[in-house]
Amino acid sequence: ENPHQKASIYSLEGIPFNEQLKKIQGKELSFNNILDIQAGIRIFSDFREPCSVVIKHNSPCGLSVDRNLIEAYRRAYKTDKISSFGGVVGFNRKVNKEVAEEVVRSGFREVVFAPSFTKGAINVFSQKSHLIVCEVKSNTKKLLWDMRQINGGFLLQERDTLICKSDLLKFPTFKKPNRKMLEELLFAFKVVKHLKSNAIAITKGKTTLGLCGGQPSRIDAVKIAIKKALNTRGAVLASDAFFPYSDSIEEAYRAGIKAVIQPGGSKKDKEVIEACNKYGIVMVFTGIRHFLH
Numbered sequence: 578e579n580p581h582q583k584a585s586i587y588s589l590e591g592i593p594f595n596e597q598l599k600k601i602q603g604k605e606l607s608f609n610n611i612l613d614i615q616a617g618i619r620i621f622s623d624f625r626e627p628c629s630v631v632i633k634h635n636s637p638c639g640l641s642v643d644r645n646l647i648e649a650y651r652r653a654y655k656t657d658k659i660s661s662f663g664g665v666v667g668f669n670r671k672v673n674k675e676v677a678e679e680v681v682r683s684g685f686r687e688v689v690f691a692p693s694f695t696k697g698a699i700n701v702f703s704q705k706s707h708l709i710v711c712e713v714k715s716n717t718k719k720l721l722w723d724m725r726q727i728n729g730g731f732l733l734q735e736r737d738t739l740i741c742k743s744d745l746l747k748f749p750t751f752k753k754p755n756r757k758m759l760e761e762l763l764f765a766f767k768v769v770k771h772l773k774s775n776a777i778a779i780t781k782g783k784t785t786l787g788l789c790g791g792q793p794s795r796i797d798a799v800k801i802a803i804k805k806a807l808n809t810r811g812a813v814l815a816s817d818a819f820f821p822y823s824d825s826i827e828e829a830y831r832a833g834i835k836a837v838i839q840p841g842g843s844k845k846d847k848e849v850i851e852a853c854n855k856y857g858i859v860m861v862f863t864g865i866r867h868f869l870h
Contacts, residue, residue: 584608596714601699603688603709609634610665610688610709616771617667617690618713623740623767624669626783629653633664636791640768641784647676652784654683657805663687667713677701739865741766747841747862750853754836754861758813762838762861765815770867774817777802779834781812790869799825803832811835817867819843823852830856840866 578584588594598614600606606614613632620630626642629650639656643649646668654661665688666680672689674697680689681701689702690711702710725732741763748754754762761780769778772790777798779787787806792798795816803809810833819842820826826849829837841862843849853860 578608582608586611598690598714599712601694601710601712602703602706604707606688606709606711613665614667614688614690614711614713617665620771621667621669622738623770628669630667631656631661631664632667633660636773637768637771637785638664638788639785642764643783646670646672647679650676650679650683652782655807656785656788658684661686665690667691671695672698674698674701681705737770737867737869741863741865745864747864748860749841749846749850749862750858750860752854752857752859754859758836758859759861761813762815762836765813766838766863766867769815769817770869772817772869774868774870776817776867776869778815779803779806779809779812780815781809786812795820796822796824796828799828803828806832809833813838815839817869819846819866820849821845823848825849826852826856826858830858835859836861838863840864842866 586594612635616632616635617630620637621628624642627644627646627649628642630637631639631653638660639653641649641652663685666686668691671693672691673695677698678701686708688709690713693712702708721736723734723736743759764783765778765780768785769776772788775792775795775798776790778785779802786809787802789798789801812834813836814829814834816839819840821843822845836859838861
């Protein structure tokens, strides 16, 4: 993780790491690179559409889905151009020459990974000798457990692979989402699942506009996500856990957010719902919390 730390990689029996990832070019993969690629693999397991993600420090800083892969990358990159510097770029479809050229034009990247690359794409990337380019098999086996070392032992838990389904949602506000809005809300909730808690994702057009994770205060996460977004008018907001107070809704209203999706379950749910009704904001309860630490 840092130059003064030694590191090794070990494979589990039956799913050796070197059979899942093939390096095409570039310097040696670092501890951080591997973690970022793994974060991308987890993200792509939740998105079937053509998708691009920019990852920095094991967290997405931009994500978009689009039938046109180059457009998905452009939108993902646009989310946070500053944070994307030196980041890891991932795709869940074959990368062609045009997409590769767009990645190179957009600035310095540490790693680019995808299921495969055309010869034209590899030729483009070869002009950047230090850029790491990797093929990651699309049929990579999903890890079912999270393991953390603690003093004297390990913590083991099931990985959070739960996907929110529309038939389990609750609609507590006066205003209800139409089909298009509901699709956007579910997209945002899938994104926020992959941000460190407390996490907020603001999206529009199945593209991230503002992301914030790892904040001890939820209201601070809301403020930062709004600040990082270029334009939040008409966007939706997803929260990985319930809102303890209505202050986040007030911030969302001032930013022009039109709909919010969150797990619900707070003692202050009634207060939060009333705030949404007051400001004409749609709210959806999922009943699913996505803490990530």
